[in-house]
Amino acid sequence: MTTAIGTDRAELRAELSGSTYDLLVIGGGILGTSVTWMAAQAGLRVAMVDAGDFAGATSSASSKLVHGGLRYLQTGNVRLVAENHRERRALAADIAPHLVKPLTFVVPIYRGGPHGAAKLGAGVFLYSALSVFGDGMGKVITPHQALARVPALRTEGLRAAAVYGDHQMNDSRVAVMTVRAAVDAGAIVLNHAEVVGLRKTGGSVTGADLRDRLDGTEFGVSARLVLNATGPWVDHLRRMEDPDAAPSIRLSKGAHLVMRRHEPWKAALTTPIDKYRVSFAIPWEDHLLLGTTDEAYEGDPAGVSATEADITQILDEAGHAVRDSQLRREDITYAFAGLRVLPGGPGQVAAAKRETVLTRGTGGMLSVAGGKWTTYRHIGRHVFDTLAHLPGRPLGDDLADILPAVPLPGLASPDAVALRLWTDRDPGARMDPLVARHLATHYGTIAFDLARLIREDPALGERIHPDGPDIWAQAVYARDHEWAATVDDVVRRRTTLTVRGLDTPDVRTRIAALLT
Numbered sequence: 001m002t003t004a005i006g007t008d009r010a011e012l013r014a015e016l017s018g019s020t021y022d023l024l025v026i027g028g029g030i031l032g033t034s035v036t037w038m039a040a041q042a043g044l045r046v047a048m049v050d051a052g053d054f055a056g057a058t059s060s061a062s063s064k065l066v067h068g069g070l071r072y073l074q075t076g077n078v079r080l081v082a083e084n085h086r087e088r089r090a091l092a093a094d095i096a097p098h099l100v101k102p103l104t105f106v107v108p109i110y111r112g113g114p115h116g117a118a119k120l121g122a123g124v125f126l127y128s129a130l131s132v133f134g135d136g137m138g139k140v141i142t143p144h145q146a147l148a149r150v151p152a153l154r155t156e157g158l159r160a161a162a163v164y165g166d167h168q169m170n171d172s173r174v175a176v177m178t179v180r181a182a183v184d185a186g187a188i189v190l191n192h193a194e195v196v197g198l199r200k201t202g203g204s205v206t207g208a209d210l211r212d213r214l215d216g217t218e219f220g221v222s223a224r225l226v227l228n229a230t231g232p233w234v235d236h237l238r239r240m241e242d243p244d245a246a247p248s249i250r251l252s253k254g255a256h257l258v259m260r261r262h263e264p265w266k267a268a269l270t271t272p273i274d275k276y277r278v279s280f281a282i283p284w285e286d287h288l289l290l291g292t293t294d295e296a297y298e299g300d301p302a303g304v305s306a307t308e309a310d311i312t313q314i315l316d317e318a319g320h321a322v323r324d325s326q327l328r329r330e331d332i333t334y335a336f337a338g339l340r341v342l343p344g345g346p347g348q349v350a351a352a353k354r355e356t357v358l359t360r361g362t363g364g365m366l367s368v369a370g371g372k373w374t375t376y377r378h379i380g381r382h383v384f385d386t387l388a389h390l391p392g393r394p395l396g397d398d399l400a401d402i403l404p405a406v407p408l409p410g411l412a413s414p415d416a417v418a419l420r421l422w423t424d425r426d427p428g429a430r431m432d433p434l435v436a437r438h439l440a441t442h443y444g445t446i447a448f449d450l451a452r453l454i455r456e457d458p459a460l461g462e463r464i465h466p467d468g469p470d471i472w473a474q475a476v477y478a479r480d481h482e483w484a485a486t487v488d489d490v491v492r493r494r495t496t497l498t499v500r501g502l503d504t505p506d507v508r509t510r511i512a513a514l515l516t
């Protein structure tokens, strides 16, 4: 096995325990990764650890939307929508145009439905106005026009539809690219490394004790400041700091299904279920993503999963607007669930903007949880600014300014990358256009590194499963450059094998062999 510098676990553990960091970030979901990236950009020595894989929890269980949040208009939160739109457009235009793609959304308006055409028409118009019509003008269209965009749309009782523009992504891939951006900026990161205790000096948290979940090695990290960005586990870590810490958050479970799609969809569906809830049916990875549920959750965050009842509810709710022929259980390829972190609960705490909960404990540890994937840079920046201005300035005064718009690695037009991958070889030996497109939209110019691997070993250009576009070069690249250490890291988060239902026992065995 060839291991690039930066992914050898023993080396990383030695590096982590060998010096004192300015900042230790516990939790490598998108929020922890964002703060790590910002802190590294400011010139700090920063380390980030995650008990599982990077983005292995909530950050790979989202609806994959980079959105302004049409729903927030319902509660009159116009300013929040405008801010979300700004960040959405920055991601799509400047930070990650190779990974974030535009998508039209259709809101069907049925006879007897919770919202009328006039209200929804005004809603989508305002929504698009709040992004200065950057994605076209929200408007009302006819049932016929809606059907042309969504072929599986139910038309019985359909009076009209509203349309608006947003964006979507593959959350796991955007997260790993952000980890890479943080490492490029100088951060040290390690996944599958669980914090089992906090180190204290004179009552202040000054580091953590860790256990490598893959081989049981115990080690420690020392730091001037510690950030707890453990999402649904945030209170668990707060209790490590102070056993009497009152709960700061509540959890709500959201489940999704991925289904095989029978026809191409040009748009997604946002179907109002009642006055407040919507059901999404989103074309994603050539499949259909359906969801989501919203139910209070009080169990162990590690145990969250999509249950049979969740699956039934999601299919029933999708059935308001999607024809039965597209909702057959045998077409489900994957089901998953994640936990929303909501402010509040007994012992109320300060809730900062965007439903992000930010608290400082008795030992000086800052804890952050909640908010949207879409605004991760904004939240990361806000948390970093808070850390930088803590009383006594524990991070010091000589922090470098952070550039406003540093792109994610691989920035390029995905069309250009796909074309180049395809034309780089002679006719007859060309990369399958579907594979080229898949690589271009999940790696940007890093796809050229994969192409080099294939030139050195043509077998790496083979598909891992004949029914999907993922190729062996991706698995090798994930192992050597993207911190993939387990089979699930590769099949679930670095590639799209699991979501497509293609992580067969044979595929898993071959990937396990590649990893050892």
Ligand SMILES: Cc1cc2nc3c(=O)[nH]c(=O)nc-3n(C[C@H](O)[C@H](O)[C@H](O)COP(=O)(O)OP(=O)(O)OC[C@H]3O[C@@H](n4cnc5c(N)ncnc54)[C@H](O)[C@@H]3O)c2cc1C
Pocket: 026, 027, 028, 029, 030, 031, 032, 033, 049, 050, 051, 052, 053, 054, 055, 056, 057, 058, 059, 060, 061, 062, 063, 064, 065, 066, 067, 193, 194, 195, 196, 229, 230, 231, 232, 233, 253, 254, 255, 292, 337, 338, 339, 340, 341, 368, 369, 370, 371, 372, 373, 374, 375
């Ligand atoms: C159902 C659902 C749908 C959503 N859809 C969208 C959407 O479409 N668009 C959008 O903008 N937002 C969406 N969101 C919100 C978004 O997904 C979250 O805000 C975001 O992922 C939160 O990231 P995080 O880093 O705070 O948490 P997480 O991703 O959960 O990361 C926390 C990490 O901490 C680690 N950890 C825990 N304990 C320890 C320990 N002891 N030691 C080390 N590490 C530890 C965990 O392993 C985990 O990886 C959705 C959320 C849900 C639940």
